Structures are given as C-alpha cells and as structure tokens.
Amino acid sequence: MTSAAPAGPPAAPTHDVAVQLRGITKRFPGVVANSDVHIAVRTGTVHAVVGENGAGKSTLMKILYGMQKPDEGTVDVAGKPVSFSSPADAIAAGIGMVHQHFMLADNLTVLENVVLGAEPGGFGRLDTRAARRRIIEISEAYGLGVRPDRMVEDLGVGDRQRVEILKVLYRGARILILDEPTAVLVPQEVDELFGNLRELKAEGITILFISHKLDEVLSVADEITVIRRGTTVATVDPAEVTARRLAELMVGGELPSPETRESTVRDQVVLTVEGLTVLAPDGRAVLDDVSLTIRAGEVLGIAGVEGNGQSELVEAIMGLRPVASGRVLLGDRDLARLGTRHRREAGIGFIPEDRHRQGLLLEAPLWENRILGHQTRKPNVAGPWIDRSGAREDTERIVREYDVRTPGIDVAASALSGGNQQKLIIGREMSGDPVLLLAAHPTRGVDVGAQAQIWDALRAARADGLAVLLISADLDELIGLSDTIDVILRGRLVGRADPRTVTPEDLGSAMTGAGTGAGPAAGADDEGDAVPGTTGPGLTGTGTTGTGSVSGGSTGLPAKGEQ
Amino acid sequence: MKRFDLQRIGLGLAAPLLALIVALLLSSLALMISGNSPIETFESMLDYGIDPDTMVQTVNRSVTYFLSALAVAIGFRMNLFNIGVDGQYRMAAFFAAVVGGWLVLPGPVLMVVVVLVAVAVGALWAGIAAILKATRGVSEVISTIMLNVIGAGIVAYLLDPSRLGTLIGSQQVSTEPMPESAHLPGIPFANGEVFGFILIAFACGLGYWILLGRTRFGFDLRATGLSETAAVASGVDVKKMVVRTMLLSGGVAGLVGMPLLLGESHAYASDFPAGYGFSGIAIALLGRNHPVGIAIGALLWSFLEQSSQILDLEGVPKEIVTIMQGVTVLSVVIAYELVRRFSLAQQQRRVGAELRAAAPVPAGVPGGPADRSTTGTGSDPDPAPGAGRHASGATATGGPANGRHAADPDNPSRDGGEDPA
Numbered sequence: 010m011t012s013a014a015p016a017g018p019p020a021a022p023t024h025d026v027a028v029q030l031r032g033i034t035k036r037f038p039g040v041v042a043n044s045d046v047h048i049a050v051r052t053g054t055v056h057a058v059v060g061e062n063g064a065g066k067s068t069l070m071k072i073l074y075g076m077q078k079p080d081e082g083t084v085d086v087a088g089k090p091v092s093f094s095s096p097a098d099a100i101a102a103g104i105g106m107v108h109q110h111f112m113l114a115d116n117l118t119v120l121e122n123v124v125l126g127a128e129p130g131g132f133g134r135l136d137t138r139a140a141r142r143r144i145i146e147i148s149e150a151y152g153l154g155v156r157p158d159r160m161v162e163d164l165g166v167g168d169r170q171r172v173e174i175l176k177v178l179y180r181g182a183r184i185l186i187l188d189e190p191t192a193v194l195v196p197q198e199v200d201e202l203f204g205n206l207r208e209l210k211a212e213g214i215t216i217l218f219i220s221h222k223l224d225e226v227l228s229v230a231d232e233i234t235v236i237r238r239g240t241t242v243a244t245v246d247p248a249e250v251t252a253r254r255l256a257e258l259m260v261g262g263e264l265p266s267p268e269t270r271e272s273t274v275r276d277q278v279v280l281t282v283e284g285l286t287v288l289a290p291d292g293r294a295v296l297d298d299v300s301l302t303i304r305a306g307e308v309l310g311i312a313g314v315e316g317n318g319q320s321e322l323v324e325a326i327m328g329l330r331p332v333a334s335g336r337v338l339l340g341d342r343d344l345a346r347l348g349t350r351h352r353r354e355a356g357i358g359f360i361p362e363d364r365h366r367q368g369l370l371l372e373a374p375l376w377e378n379r380i381l382g383h384q385t386r387k388p389n390v391a392g393p394w395i396d397r398s399g400a401r402e403d404t405e406r407i408v409r410e411y412d413v414r415t416p417g418i419d420v421a422a423s424a425l426s427g428g429n430q431q432k433l434i435i436g437r438e439m440s441g442d443p444v445l446l447l448a449a450h451p452t453r454g455v456d457v458g459a460q461a462q463i464w465d466a467l468r469a470a471r472a473d474g475l476a477v478l479l480i481s482a483d484l485d486e487l488i489g490l491s492d493t494i495d496v497i498l499r500g501r502l503v504g505r506a507d508p509r510t511v512t513p514e515d516l517g518s519a520m521t522g523a524g525t526g527a528g529p530a531a532g533a534d535d536e537g538d539a540v541p542g543t544t545g546p547g548l549t550g551t552g553t554t555g556t557g558s559v560s561g562g563s564t565g566l567p568a569k570g571e572q
Numbered sequence: 573m574k575r576f577d578l579q580r581i582g583l584g585l586a587a588p589l590l591a592l593i594v595a596l597l598l599s600s601l602a603l604m605i606s607g608n609s610p611i612e613t614f615e616s617m618l619d620y621g622i623d624p625d626t627m628v629q630t631v632n633r634s635v636t637y638f639l640s641a642l643a644v645a646i647g648f649r650m651n652l653f654n655i656g657v658d659g660q661y662r663m664a665a666f667f668a669a670v671v672g673g674w675l676v677l678p679g680p681v682l683m684v685v686v687v688l689v690a691v692a693v694g695a696l697w698a699g700i701a702a703i704l705k706a707t708r709g710v711s712e713v714i715s716t717i718m719l720n721v722i723g724a725g726i727v728a729y730l731l732d733p734s735r736l737g738t739l740i741g742s743q744q745v746s747t748e749p750m751p752e753s754a755h756l757p758g759i760p761f762a763n764g765e766v767f768g769f770i771l772i773a774f775a776c777g778l779g780y781w782i783l784l785g786r787t788r789f790g791f792d793l794r795a796t797g798l799s800e801t802a803a804v805a806s807g808v809d810v811k812k813m814v815v816r817t818m819l820l821s822g823g824v825a826g827l828v829g830m831p832l833l834l835g836e837s838h839a840y841a842s843d844f845p846a847g848y849g850f851s852g853i854a855i856a857l858l859g860r861n862h863p864v865g866i867a868i869g870a871l872l873w874s875f876l877e878q879s880s881q882i883l884d885l886e887g888v889p890k891e892i893v894t895i896m897q898g899v900t901v902l903s904v905v906i907a908y909e910l911v912r913r914f915s916l917a918q919q920q921r922r923v924g925a926e927l928r929a930a931a932p933v934p935a936g937v938p939g940g941p942a943d944r945s946t947t948g949t950g951s952d953p954d955p956a957p958g959a960g961r962h963a964s965g966a967t968a969t970g971g972p973a974n975g976r977h978a979a980d981p982d983n984p985s986r987d988g989g990e991d992p993a
Binding site: 367369 | 785786787788789790791792794795798799801802803804805806807808809916919920922923
C-alpha cells in the first residue's frame with residue numbers, strides 16, 4: 010500500500026515521514042473500529058485526521074499512543090517499525106498526546122504539573138531550578154508563554170492546553186497528537202492554539218491533529234486524511250479541497266441540501282421560559298435571563314458553541330438543575346414545584362446529550378430501558394407493579410417502528426451501536442405522548458443512516474404538533490430542522506435567525522460573538538483570509554456565501570432573521 | 573434468544589463452581605503450608621458437617637446469615653453500602669427483647685409486636701445514616717460503621733441491672749426473659765428442630781425478589797444502582813430513594829436477631845452474638861445479591877463454620893476456615909466479574925454478527941445532509957474556491973479499502989467504534 014505515501018502535494022519528497030501507519034485494523038466486540046488504515050505523516054507538518062464522531066479517529070490515535078494494540082498492521086516511527094505496549098513506549102519513541110480532557114492537578118503549580126512523573130534531580134530531591142530553566146526554554150522556543158510558577162487552578166482553558174503541550178514537549182516528544190483540541194476552546198483561544206501549532210511546526214515538531222471541525226482543519230493543516238467507517242478514504246491537500254468536498258468524503262456520497270418545508274407552527278404556546286437564570290456552584294450565571302417560547306408544531310433550535318449554557322437550559326427545564334430565578338411554564342402550568350418525574354408525566358420528553366450517562370441503563374436489557382423515564386406510565390406499569398409483558402410488547406413495537414437493529418429485546422443496551430441506542434431512546438421518548446421534546450444533540454455519534462431516520466422521526470412528530478427544543482452542534486441539522494433559531498452565547502440568548510435565510514457561516518460568527526462586536530474574534534476573521542476558503546457554496550440553498558455578513562463586527566444577524 | 577439464555581445460565585453456574593474449586597485449591601495450599609493434610613482435614617470436616625446435630629446448627633445459623641445478607645443486598649443493589657447491619661440488628665434485638673419481656677400480651681401477638689419493634693428499631697438506626705447522606709452527603713459507609721460502635725455502646729449501657737437489664741445467675745446480665753407463650757416453636761429437621769423463623773426468612777427472600785424484579789420501587793432502586801445519572805434523568809428522586817432503601821435495609825437487618833431471640837435465647841443477654849452483619853456482607857457478595865444465591869452462600873458459610881468445630885480436636889487450627897471463607901469470597905467476586913465482562917463482550921459480538929448476517933444492506937446509505945463544518949469559529953468568510961477543483965484535491969489513498977468497504981454490509985455497530993465499552 011505504497012499509495013499511502015504523500016501522493017498529491019509536490020512538496021512531499023523534501024520531508025521525511027515521521028509516522029507511517031500501514032494496514033491498521035482494530036476490532037472490538039461487535040465493532041470494527043479501524044480497518045486497513047493507511048496514513049503517512051511527514052515530519053514538521055500539521056497532519057489532520059478528520060471523520061465523523063465514531064468514525065474511528067480516537068481508536069487510531071490510541072493505537073499510535075500505545076493505549077491499544079492493533080490486531081493487524083504496522084506502525085513505523087521515523088522509518089523504524091515500532092510496537093508499543095503502553096504510552097510509556099510511545100513517549101520513549103518521541104510521541105506525545107494532548108488529551109481532549111486535560112490531565113492536570115489543579116492544586117499544583119505549572120512547574121509541578123509538568124515535572125510530575127518525570128522529576129529532575131535525584132536522591133529524592135526535586136531540582137526545581139533545572140526544571141524551571143527547561144520549562145522557560147521550551148516555552149520561549151515555541152512561543153507558548155507558559156509561566157512555571159502559576160497555580161493551574163488559576164489558568165484558563167487555553168493556558169491549560171498550552172501547559173499540556175509543554176508537558177509533552179518536556180518529555181522529549183517530537184510528534185504531538187492533539188485529540189479534538191479545539192472542542193473546549195472559545196474561538197480566540199482556537200486562533201491562539203493555531204498560532205502555537207505553526208510555531209511548533211516551524212521548529213520541526215510533527216503534529217497529528219484530530220478533529221471533525223472542517224473549517225479549523227482547513228485553516229491549520231498541511232495535509233488532511235479523511236476517515237470514514239474506520240478506514241482511510243482519502244488524503245487531500247487543504248489548498249485544493251473545500252469544506253463541502255471534505256464533508257462529502259466524511260459521510261460518503263453527495264450531500265443533499267436541507268429541504269424547505271412548510272411551517273407547521275400552531276398558535277398554542279407549549280413552553281414558556283421567562284427570565285431563567287441558573288447559577289454555577291461558584292455563583293457565576295451559566296444561564297442568564299433567558300426567555301423563549303415554543304409553540305405546538307415548532308422546532309426551536311439553539312445554536313451555540315458547546316458550553317455556553319445549552320446543557321443548563323435543558324437541565325433546568327427538565328428539573329435536573331436548580332433555578333436561581335425565572336419561570337418555566339408548560340402550557341400555562343408553572344413547573345417550578347414539579348420534580349423531574351412529574352415534568353415527564355406532564356408531557357416532556359427528553360433526549361439527553363450523553364445517552365450513556367443520562368439516557369440508558371447500559372447493562373439492563375432493552376425492555377427495561379423502555380421503562381426508564383416512564384416508570385409511572387402505561388404500558389410499563391400497572392399500579393405499583395411493573396407490567397413486564399406490556400413493557401416488552403411496547404419495546405417490540407419501538408424496535409419495529411424505529412428500526413432499532415437488534416436480535417431481540419433481551420440483549421443489554423450496551424450491545425447496540427450508538428445509532429440504534431439513540432433510536433431506542435427516541436422511540437421511547439416519543440411513546441409517552443409528549444407535548445414538548447427536549448432534544449440535545451439527537452444525532453451525535455450516530456451513523457448517517459440512523460441520522461436520517463432520527464430526522465424523519467422528529468419531522469413527523471413536529472407535524473403532529475410536538476414542540477421541540479433542539480440543541481445541536483451541527484449547524485446544518487439546526488438549519489434543516491428548526492423553525493426558529495436562537496443563538497446562545499455565555500448563557501444569554503444573543504440573536505435570532507430565520508433558518509430559511511441564514512447560512513451556517515452567519516450562525517457560526519454569531520455563536521462566537523463576532524456578530525455582537527467582540528473585537529478579537531473579528532480580528533481573527535480577517536487573518537483567516539490568508540488560508541484557503543472553507544465555505545461550501547449553496548449549503549442552504551438561499552445563501553450568500555457569507556462574505557458580507559460577518560467581518561468587522563457588524564450586527565447583521567438579527568436583522569437578517571427579521572427578514 | 574434461547575441461546576443467550578442457555579449460555580447465561582451456563583455461565584452463571586460456571587462462575588461459582590470455578591470459584592469454589594479455586595478456593596478449595598488455595599485452602600489446601602494453606603493447609604499444606606501449615607503442615608496438615610488437606611484431604612484428611614476436609615474429610616473430617618465433611619464427616620462432622622453432615623452429622624445431624626451439626627446440620628441443625630448449620631441451618632439455624634444460615635437463617636440468621638440469610639437475613640443479614642439480604643439486608644446488605646438491598647443496599648448493594650443501589651450501590652449503597654450498609655456496613656451497619658451489625659449495629660442495626662443488635663439495637664433491634666435488644667429493644668425487641670426489652671419490649672418482649674416487659675409487655676404482657678398473648679404469646680403470638682407478643683411475637684408479632686416484638687418483630688415489629690425489631691424492624692422499626694433497625695430501620696430507625698439505619699435511617700440516621702440515610703438522613704445524613706440525603707441531607708449532608710455523609711458517606712453511608714462511614715456513618716454506619718460509626719453507628720455500629722454507638723449502637724454497641726448504647727446496648728452495653730442499657731444492659732445493666734440498674735437500667736433495662738436484670739441479673740441472671742451470678743454474673744450474666746440479660747433483659748427480662750420473654751414468657752413461654754412467646755417462644756417460637758421449631759420445625760423438625762434431621763433429628764432436631766430448626767428455627768421456626770426460617771419461614772419468615774423464606775418469605776423475606778421471596779419478598780425481596782418480587783420487590784426488586786416486579787415493582788416500580790424495585791425498578792427505581794435498580795436503575796439508581798446501575799446508573800445514578802440515568803435514574804435522575806428518568807425522574808427518580810435519588811435522595812428519597814436513599815432514605816427508603818436504607819430504611820428497608822435496616823428493617824430487614826432488624827430481623828437478623830429474631831431467629832435466635834424468638835427460637836432460642838428469649839432474652840438479650842450480654843453474650844448475644846455480634847458480627848453477623850459482617851458475615852452478611854461477605855454472603856451477599858457470594859450470592860451476587862440474588863436470594864437463591866444468598867441462601868446457598870449462607871448455607872455454605874454456616875457449614876464451614878459449624879464443621880470446623882471438629883478441627884480443634886484434630887489438632888488443626890480452626891482459623892483455617894476463616895482463610896477458606898475469605899478465599900471463597902475473593903474468588904467468587906473475581907470469577908463473577910470475569911464472567912460478567914466475558915458475557916457482555918460475547919453478547920456484543922453476537923449482536924454484531926447476527927445483524928451482519930441478517931442485513932446485507934448496501935454500504936452507501938443515502939440521504940444525510942451533513943456538512944460537519946459546524947460549531948463555527950466563523951473564522952473564514954472567504955468564498956470557496958471553484959467547484960472544479962474538488963476532484964483534483966482528493967487523492968484517494970484507500971483504493972482497496974474503498975472497494976472492500978462497498979462490499980461490506982452495513983455494519984450497524986460501526987459508529988460505536990470509538991467507544992466500544
């Protein structure tokens with residue numbers, strides 16, 4: 010499989026190959042996570058690996074970092090075949106990993122965190138002077154700006170990430186794996202990170218950048234490998250590819266444009282949220298004076314970068330999180346005094362953002378999962394008793410109607426794939442005759458076929474008069490399903506958009522505060538002009554390509570929404 | 573589905589058998605190290621153990637153990653560790669004995685009252701830990717252990733001739749004995765009688781099974797044990813469940829002293845046995861929180877203890893049985909965990925295989941609008957380069973992979989790939 014060697018870009022021959030993966034295959038029970046993966050990463054480049062959630066990127070990186078052993082295939086580092094049985098082996102070979110979730114001790118200083126596990130000195134003495142000198146050296150060499158004596162708990166997310174990077178460099182890594190590094194960052198921090206990556210690259214460090222955010226990948230990578238269903242489908246040059254083409258490679262096949270449909274919105278207001286404020290334990294408002302209404306047959310989409318209050322909004326409506334002030338009304342009934350169970354009984358369905366944590370009993374059979382969340386309702390119970398046959402029959406119905414692929418309803422929920430688990434949850438939540446559905450990332454980590462089915466189910470329910478609050482990080486999903494889109498930023502609703510006219514680019518900039526006059530983000534936009542274009546033409550059919558609406562901190566978005 | 577069930581039963585039996593064999597081997601090793609013949613030792617234990625008198629003792633003790641383990645298991649099913657069964661049953665038995673010796677009622681009524689008092693006191697004592705956990709977040713492990721000590725202290729304080737105790741004989745202090753009419757008759761067994769309370773214990777086991785498997789309350793309890801976050805999202809009020817489950821566990825713990833009190837001692841004396849609560853923890857583990865498993869575990873535990881009485885006469889240290897018990901619990905726990913993981917993985921593999929065989933769907937599933945260039949940093953308002961460049965930009969690397977992929981039936985499990993657990 011020599012064709013995996015850099016085929017396209019003419020610059021290739023001047024670089025050595027830092028990492029070469031050949032024919033990597035990894036099987037898990039019931040799942041082939043990777044099959045026949047071929048990647049060649051050139052030294053001193055940023056090589057992006059993109060793919061949908063669940064495409065097998067993380068497994069591949071775990072293999073490269075020695076956390077998993079491949080069933081087949083070989084890994085070469087700097088031309089030599091290697092076999093890692095633990096991350097320690099990978100570190101010794103010069104490979105370092107920056108995890109998506111930081112692994113830092115809050116109550117230690119940066120220096121202590123960096124040396125933890127690789128303490129300089131000897132005879133039980135910690136040579137902090139040598140360590141400090143090296144940290145400052147590395148920090149200056151790569152422009153990381155890390156101050157060794159600060160407490161980690163005082164650092165922001167971007168600083169913490171730089172500490173993680175420094176920690177890896179301190180251990181002598183020349184190849185960095187960054188697993189979804191931007192997931193936790195706000196846009197300015199993303200730009201800073203990309204600046205750091207360019208510095209690292211200039212110093213000869215090789216970077217493997219895992220992501221599913223195409224615009225970021227296009228702006229930072231020198232080469233992009235696309236993974237679909239566990240296998241590499243293409244390696245492309247970012248200068249010669251568009252985001253749309255990448256997306257097509259990722260999902261396979263042409264992307265249909267979201268259809269335009271007639272509105273099914275009715276007059277009757279189902280959910281009213283008034284001045285809802287939710288405080289974090291430290292007293293910070295994570296949800297700040299949010300007001301919204303959803304009518305029967307309406308899908309209200311909430312667009313926002315993750316961590317801007319979406320989860321809190323859903324959980325506050327569900328009664329899972331205490332509310333500091335404000336009201337939540339279902340119809341004209343105040344929910345304040347109702348617990349989660351009564352809210353469910355009142356007709357709220359809930360598709361949680363993390364189905365393993367909040368949606369399923371993984372070790373329980375499917376029919377018991379059917380009961381979950383509906384413990385007080387027919388056909389699951391008769392008085393204080395569980396109605397086993399009733400629950401089982403209805404589970405069979407859900408499996409049939411929602412096309413849950415399973416050999417039976419007695420298998421544990423953990424045996425199903427993510428998409429089928431999600432279809433089961435949606436079938437369950439729909440069967441309680443809900444008037445309101447809170448759907449948080451309903452198609453996250455779900456294969457494309459299941460995704461289409463889930464969308465159909467949501468559309469059908471909407472046509473029947475269901476009110477839906479839709480949270481999604483997938484802007485096309487939001488635009489395609491929503492009747493109205495509210496943009497959430499730092500716990501506030503900052504703008505409203507009409508999905509018939511808005512483009513993902515407009516939404517994207519509003520989500521990051523660019524549309525509301527946040528200086529740094531706008532500045533970054535201008536800088537972005539240097540890199541190849543990312544916006545696919547005609548994503549929304551009606552779209553401008555987003556040229557005019559974003560730059561320079563204009564407040565164009567709400568106006569667009571008003572038409 | 574039948575295949576799953578058969579296999580599950582097979583695995584269910586394999587685990588304890590395997591564990592027992594390992595435990596026997598390890599115990600033999602311990603015996604050999606201490607210079608005794610394992611075979612002779614086991615032989616004499618068995619001989620003594622199946623002696624009718626010993627068997628009566630074994631069954632009697634196992635009734636107590638069964639109740640104790642049941643009390644622990646109720647908590648275990650919800651990930652609540654009620655380490656306080658010991659204190660709960662001693663408090664319960666003491667106050668029940670006091671009431672039994674003090675009230676003047678017809679025998680059967682008095683017995684019912686005594687049992688109810690025991691249940692109430694046990695529940696109340698466990699309830700303290702429950703309230704602390706629900707309101708203040710105090711770990712029930714810590715609080716129940718401390719309540720054990722406090723309970724023992726309270727009983728010791730009150731069991732004094734100047735307070736609730738009376739002097740029996742020259743040294744022994746006891747509560748007022750219960751009237752003869754309130755002695756629970758035994759049930760003939762071997763060539764003796766076993767505690768009549770065995771019927772109540774049996775009913776408790778049945779009740780436990782029904783409550784957990786067939787009722788809404790049981791479902792909520794198990795759901796909370798399997799995933800607290802999912803239970804909360806489903807509408808379970810976990811604080812309430814903590815209180816209810818602890819009360820229930822404590823109530824059953826209150827029964828632990830009853831077989832002995834009603835069937836044999838009829839009073840709470842200073843030599844009323846302690847420590848059954850801790851045996852209950854081990855037996856609940858041994859029986860995997862299932863009533864039948866617990867019953868078997870209780871019999872085994874009690875058999876080992878009773879049959880070891882002979883060892884002192886044989887010159888073998890009796891403590892060897894403690895080793896055997898410990899090794900048994902450890903190997904059972906390990907064996908079950910291994911079997912659990914194995915069968916989960918097996919199930920996933922089978923589901924994957926059956927679906928692959930059943931659904932030869934072409935690979936390219938149509939119809940997902942998904943440009944995933946989402947969560948925009950909005951970094952780039954540049955118009956896209958010409959569409960004509962797409963094709964040249966994409967250099968396919970995986971020719972053979974692609975081809976294989978097309979032939980591959982739609983593996984519905986594949987999107988679980990990043991998180992196979």
